[in-house]
Amino acid sequence: MxxxxxxxxxxxxxxxxxxxxxxxxxxxxxxxxxxxxxxxxxxxxxxxxxxxxxxxxxxxxxxxxxxxxxxxxxxxxxxxxxxxxxxxxxxxxxxxxxxxxxxxPNDYSMHEGFFNFCKENSFHTTASQAIENMQKMFSHKPEVWKLAASWYCHMNDINKALHTLHKGLTLNPESLVLYSTAIELEISQVTNLECTPEEKLSKENQCCEKIKTYVNLIFKNVKNLDYFISILSILESHNFTNSAQQVILEYLLKNYAKEDIVWHTMAQREKKGTHFVTDPNERPKSSSFTKSCIMYSSDKYLQGLKMVAPEKKKKLWSYYLETLITIKEENHTAATLSRVEFLKDALQQAHNDQCLEERHYTVWADIVDDEEARTILQEATDIYSESVQLWKMRLRYDILTDKVKRIESTFKLGEMALKEKAGCLWLMVLRFHQLISDNEKIKAIFEDGIRKAPAVSDILKPKYLEWLAFHEGIDEARSMYRSLATEKPYCKALHTAMSKLEFSEMNVNHEKWQEVHELAIQQFGSEDIDVWVHYIKFFLFLKPDEYGEKVVKVHDRAKECLPPLLWQQFSEIYTIMLAEK
Known part of the structure; x- marks a missing residue:
């Protein structure tokens, strides 16, 4: 050695x-x-x-x-x-x-690496030999045959590439990638051909017949609906393959008529106009053509809704409605108003079939008048009772009516349905009453809200302090803070809000402000570095002459309270703060 x-x-x-x-x-x-x-x-x-x-x-x-x-x-x-x-x-x-x-010799990745190396360095003879060896040793791997076909295309030998794919398919008749590669290669041969129109037409017809052969082999060896549809996607931009596409569509209708994706695919093809003409250059650029495409697409969806399995119906309605929403938003020359009415009718039908999704109720409410929207949202919240978005919309439409009893009724229903997720409804109701009600009413709403579950009360407590400070003065806010801050479960946001209020005072009371930090430390100091950072900033900002001794004491207390990982984070922040000071 x-x-x-x-x-x-x-x-x-x-x-x-x-x-x-x-x-x-x-x-x-x-x-x-x-x-x-x-x-x-x-x-x-x-x-x-x-x-x-x-x-x-x-x-x-x-x-x-x-x-x-x-x-x-x-x-x-x-x-x-x-x-x-x-x-x-x-x-x-x-x-x-x-x-x-x-x-x-049996390591595939080494063979592949050697082939790619030879290709990159233009060792063409060796690369060809390497790919032939791979075909012999790894004939069970479809990717080998695809790699070989790609190599022969690179060497401008399309016939050998196709022959290689055919051999690969003989040995791997269930390979999706080889069928797709072969079909794409057949099409590229024709589309890149330079010849007379008569010769081109003849070649296109021959290509289409070959594709039908591939399609029939696919049906025989593959049972994959998504793959059948992917083949349609490959073919649909090449009009000379229309008869091959028709073979696939007929097969889908015969064998998969209960599948939502089949009807969605067919409807989308109608929307693109593939049903009407064979040459896209001949398509009329008129609103009547666009309108026809929309109508034929809609008919396919409605036909499918009668055929699909019951458990697939909701999904097909969703496809249909999303298509109509897209059409409404597209800048076509057809009348927008008629599209809106078309969408409204479809939404109503889907609702009647109990197939309307949560999102579609919000779309529906946005395209009708306020009173109709309110009725729609009332039905929607009955169906999707835990939807925050739908309850917000319903309450918003009620607020537009300025009918207090109706608003309070909707709010109570929403609050019962959403429970801990109802914080946004509380805020909406408070904003409404701040515009029309006296302070006692607003105060009563706050007092009710801060006794709710933490998910709600943690939102309202800081807001209540801010409202009290503005309307009844800082002393009332301090009194409420002392009361709320000592109640479990503790609320960190309450301390943050009170700290901001103390800081915003014309004559800052340092002792009161410090008390806020001390209470925050007591309640959250063992699990949260923010309260320590804010306390340090308090001394650095307001007591520059004393900060050295005070800051060190806070630093030492933090070291005792925080667990090791949090202490490490705090220590890094602490060093930066002192350096910036």
């Missing part, structure tokens, strides 16, 4: 000498490259068990060296010894691949 390693070391002397001569790398870099190569040579030539990963690591290292050589050469604008250095490294990589494949 030592002799082999020494021989390999000698073989790179010229390459290293060239690198030194042109000063592409520093001596230290060159030394590291030599050491790494010697170490890797020793690994792949050891007498005991050999590991393919050693070869992969060595190959990856040489690719990295080659990339660095090229990058440094471009950066330093050095062109000397270019071919000699690059070829030496490439030859080493090729030798490593060949040796590895002799020792590990």
């Amino acid at each position: 030592a002799e082999i390693v020494q021989s390999r070391a000698e073989s790179m002397l010229q390459e290293i000498e060239n690198l030194r001569q042109i000063k592409l790398f520093s001596e230290e870099k060159i030394r590291r490259i030599i050491q790494t190569r010697k170490r890797m040579d020793a690994k792949i030539n050891r007498n005991y068990s050999k590991d393919i990963e050693d070869y992969k690591d060595y190959i990856a290292h040489e690719h990295m060296v080659l990339e660095k050589v090229r990058r440094c050469r471009d950066k330093k604008k050095i062109s000397e010894k270019k071919s000699s250095i690059d070829y030496s490294i490439i030859r080493r990589i090729r030798r490593l691949y060949e040796t590895a494949l002799q020792r590990f």
